[in-house]
Amino acid sequence: MENHEPFGSVLVKDGEVILRAENSVFTGHDMTNHAEMNLVKQAAQHYDPAFLADCTLYTSTEPCAMCSGAIYWSGIGRMVFACSETRLGEIAGIGLNVPSRAVLQTGARAVTVVGPTNLEGEAAEVHQEFWPKHLGKV
Template identity: 40%
Template sequence: MRLALEQAELAWQLNEVPVGAVLVDENDQLIAAAHNSPISRNDPTSHAEINVIRKAAHLLQNYRLINTTLYVTLEPCIMCVGALLHGRIKRLVYAADEPKTGAINSQIQLLEFTHNHRIEVVSGILKAECSNLLSDFFKKRRLEKKNE
């Protein structure tokens, strides 16, 4: 999760919402790392989770990411949960809940529905650090808009 947090910090430096993700194999070896980039890419699907899945699939030359674990600093949205299911990610570890668009626990419990694949979920790892990073980012953004 620390590597995902580092990715989130990189996103902040690029004025993106600070969310980071890493994908590891069954031996906890890093496959890929990524962060949010919808603003810089002009792509609303360019969430950290989607970016890391794309990188990993390209590196592994396989769209199935079997026996992998995704670490992400924020609870995934509906789109990203769908990508996790299609990619056959085995395990999801996320830090902070996303009260507005979270699709694991907050807004909708998408994984509670019947799917052809089950994902093990762990939450709350480095929750305070990841939540604080997001809060600080949005406080700074609101202050900048106020001062414009």
């Protein structure tokens, strides 16, 4: 990841990556600049909800409550994450620890959630390297 922050997302339609986004919380000095939020903002500018309903958002780490809400409101139909919010909390010691499924299941529209995937161990390793250097900066 270019910004060296361990969060990244891609939006896929019919097997093709159509958008990419990274976390820019530290580099952008904005706590809402999560990778998923950055991606959803791009998606909303380029595509309508009907198009997004057939898209999958792949993300390195389970989206927080804020990002899960944005994913819901954007119309994205499916989300896949590698590292769980619970595992991130164990590593970083921060977070709301609200599973994305808990947020998304309250909506009137279904969003398919897949994760954590079998890549959780690899995704967690990146966080284990990052957070000791950045705790206290959040």
